[in-house]
Amino acid sequence: MRIAVIIPAYNEAGNIGRLVEETIEAVPEAVLQEVIVVDDASDDGTDAEIKAMLGRHKQLRYLRHGRRAGQSAALRSAVIAATAPVIATMDGDGQNDPADIMRLVARLGRDGGEPALVGGIREGRKAKGSRKAASRFANWIRDKVLDDGCPDTGCGLKIYRREDYLRLPYFTSMHRYLPALFLTYGHEIAYEPVNDRPRLKGASKYTNLGRALIGLYDLVGVSWLRKRTSLPPIAEDLSGAPAAGEKARVSQVKVGASSK
Template structure:
């Protein structure tokens, strides 16, 4: 994996965006993130290129050189969960927010999620997951997602009705304490709760894809998801942890 420049400025919030063949989306999305975080001091933006085959890297090169962005690139395609983990490991912020690289998540929702997690009050959530309002996807994708969420909820009972939403904000150290596997980004609420962390969900905006093409296939994703679900169910049953406080 290659890592491109980072600044020495103090960072509290890191934005991690996994991308694969999203050349038409990366610059508009970067500009939206910058506008959304203009009032949020101490942040950085990290794009993780999962070995794109288009000119994603070439389009990002000027903004990387200008110091507006950190760019990581996988040497071989590894999937969205691996891209998220690479970004989180490289992040310098105490908190990390992830969003999809297709432009369907709205960066304007980030400050509200950040306010919830960073409040510092007792019982504050360690992860806040977005729940997409009025999903702007095809009927087949919405139907497949609804069925998958119902099945997943019956097993995991994590209270999340939209685990596929890419917009999630969490504490970096808590994420890195979780077991890593190839589809973990779809099961973060259940994993955080299994490790004793408070979790919350908030409604977020969702937009139609305006550029590029979707990388998902409902049937292939569904079959893989069943195996992943059973694995997470086993992990949940075998993980009995609660928050630890130091006694003075």
């Protein structure tokens, strides 16, 4: 199972280079097809840090947005550019541990099977108390509205198939609602505990208030989207005019399921 590790980064100089090195060391060469860093128009030297590594690592790719567009846009740019069938995502601040990637990959369903998404649950979070409290409240209210059963939607470490992701509707901040969207499209989800590490350089790009306001706005939209999504399963798929002596091809394909 070949994977692409995707790392969105905005002003992560001092963090991103170390994270790339750790990723290449942690994921076996036979599995790692590429590490794609998407620079969301940083202005702190993130670009120079990654470009200096390109000559040393054949698996490394660097994409840069022409203007800042946010984490969801960075993830989508990289998934579209990726050539591997399986995607692993991590935050660019280095708080996700690349050593957890292969354990989550092992839980992913093989050959199109379920679960289609494996998400990390951060243990021993290193964030400040106020941020952890805000995160717990956000997870609680989101689960009450969406009933997606996700205990830690803010964890950046997730594994999923590229093809399944590209079938989802795209919108800003969708990366925080991937479990709900995967469920809406008829998939199963699994979770694994993962390590949470302290940020070494820089500061978080989010504030509790800013995240809360955007989150409530998005929550209304995602709730509407789930209720308006209906994807009936394909019961039959027949090929016409079979050759003499051959039977018509009949298959049952699970395309999706109605949302709640």
